[in-house]
Amino acid sequence: MFTGIVEELGEITGVEPQGDSVELAVRGPLVTQDAVHGASIAVNGVCLTVVDVKGEVFTADVIKETLGKSSLGALEPGSKVNLERPLRLSDRLGGHLVQGHVDGVGTIISREPGERWDVVTVSLPHDLARYIVDKGSITVDGISLTVVEAGADRFSVALIPTTLALTTLGHKTPGDPVNLEVDVVAKYVERMLGDRS
Incomplete structure (x- = not known):
């Protein structure tokens, strides 16, 4: 669950085709500070699962369903993206309840x-x-x-x-x-x- 309060403006550093999916590499110095394999990070409002973290860059797999129902398929290296980590139960709800499921x-x-x-x-x-x-x-x-x-x-x-x-x-x-x-x-x-x- 997210709040829709963007934490930082990140950048796509890589888009690697994987058959009918892609692996996105995203630079985000703030959101990678505590990111681990399996964590969630919203990228332009799409909840993605972190596969790997190397320094300030994390990777996430984006499947065909997500590519077809969001604008993530149009991203390319250099694209700017909105990044947000999930809400902690102790955090203030500054925006509104956001699931990271694009409609x-x-x-x-x-x-x-x-x-x-x-x-x-x-x-x-x-x-x-x-x-x-x-x-x-x-x-x-x-x-x-x-x-x-x-x-x-x-x-x-x-x-x-x-x-x-x-x-x-x-x-x-x-x-x-x-x-x-x-x-x-x-x-x-x-x-x-x-x-x-």
Whole structure:
């Protein structure tokens, strides 16, 4: 379980094809400090299992399913990625409950620069729209964000200077893909209430 509070901006140092999967090598000086084989680290919002750690670089296997349902397949050496270690039970929950299980991929539609922040609009797969509400939570590339406006096929978020400076969203442009994870609480509520149509 994660919070969507990115700990550091890491960098892909290697992408090694392994048949129908890839091995990613990721540089992250902070997240590797206590990383061990079998630990979890969220990479752009995708929970990956650490295979090996050498200095500031960890490796993780990414299977075909994950490559097909996230934007990780588009990464290449030099790509910047958002990194977060899992939440400890004693930690503050600064963002919201994030599982690291991507629900879909959106595309940045537009950026509107403000005086100190940007408003970014992201396309939304149709089947996820029911989980997004104004002022609700969404995870974009592993970043816990508050929805400014929810629509049938898009939503907008406002990015504060810290988010712009310390995450991949400060560098993404219209047309770039982003991983989306909706608030898990909304999915549980839907399941408990069942189909009421």
